[in-house]
Amino acid sequence: MERVRLGDPVDVDRLLRGKDFRADHPFRVSRRILGASTLDLEGSEHRNRKREWWAGFGKQWADSATAKEMVNSAVADGIAHAQASSDLLQGCVYIPNRIVLDLLGLRGVDPIEHYASLEPVIRTLGGFSEPKERLAQSREYIRRVAREVTVPLFSDLPDAARSAELALFLIAGAETTVVALKVITVAWWNDAAAVMDDVRHAGSRNVVMRLLTRDAPLGVTTRHASREVYFDKIGQIPRGALVDVDLAEASLLSAVDETDARRSSQSYVFGAGAHRCPGDRLAMLEAEAYLEGLLRLDASKYVPVAASEPRSSTFRHPTWQALTRTTSSRADSEETVAVGQCTQS
Secondary structure: OOEEEEOOHHHHHHHHHOOOEEOOOOOOHHHHHHOOOHHHOOHHHHHHHHHHHHHHHOHHHHOOHHHHHHHHHHHHHHHHHHHHHOEOHHHHHHHHHHHHHHHOOOOOOOHHHHHHHHHHHHHHHOOOOOOHHHHHHHHHHHHHHHHHOOOOOOOOOOHHHHHHHHHHHHHHHHHHHHHHHHHHHHHHHHOHHHHHHHHHHHOHHHHHHHHHHHOOOEOEEEEEEOOOEEEOOOEEEOOOOEEEEEHHHHHHHOOOOOOOHHHHOOOOOOOOHHHOOOOHHHHHHHHHHHHHHHOOOOHHHEEEEEOOOOOOOOEOOOOEEEEEEOOOHHHHHHHHHHHHHHHOO
16 A cells, blocks of 8 residues: 655645545554544544534633633642652643543542553554553553543543544543643753743743644644545655655644744644644643743753653654753742742732
8 A cells, every 4th residue: 555745734734624635544543542533534423523522622611711720720730740750741741631531520530640541552652562461451441431431521422432532532632732741841941031032022822832833742644545636746646545644844844923823823733624633722721821830940950861762753752751850859849839829820
């Protein structure tokens, strides 16, 4: 089977917004592991399921005081947890998983332990090899959590569809934001003064979009050609060919105007067209609140620890496995209190 890769913004935009390329391929890893979720469907079924996502996480919800309070609380708790663990990247894991669990009515589940249970599936989706037993245990954990959810999220869907959407929410709904927060953390650590200055001039939302456009959390998505299609730069793509869509390259090359929120939304950080990420508003809420929390910390008090594995092409975790604390416990304690107070103000 022929396989090609597209990264030019014009080609990627045409592919994602047109009807010549589809996501519903039976060999997609996400479909085999999570089930037939919105990520892997086309046509009326895709539209029907997408409506459930938009109803739950649309503009009205994202602008509500309830959503903002939930996110601010999770950010404060996440940064406090990171301070206590002496690894700032733990906050990037804690925050999105705390929010997902809260939205599913699973407040009593520890987000770090929850993430550890998901990790074999996440790593498999990221292209890493996992022992079959660990992967099976992780998939069973996801099924068990989905069965325990009693909140009305996706309640209008049949059981199999509801299970697949909840699995997608548990994994993609959190993991892409985990990576996004890590990307923001790396940029802040590399030049905190510049990031602070950018926020003062352009606002946190535009800065978040600029940082994620330069270093997209989700690197590659896959489509298949539903008919023969011709692209000027790569030639004829035969029907049935698999196409790796390089969202990271397309975002980087799209030359987004970082001072204009309307134009910033046109990058490929969240995809485009019918398969644009349905949780993008929630992800942006988390990223903006987290960036504002970071700017109250002192980057010089942390030192990165290099990861032992290469960066995945899918969930593009930065090449750090930790960002560890180097200051005294008294200074740590004082900084933790300041962050919690500021974030919730």
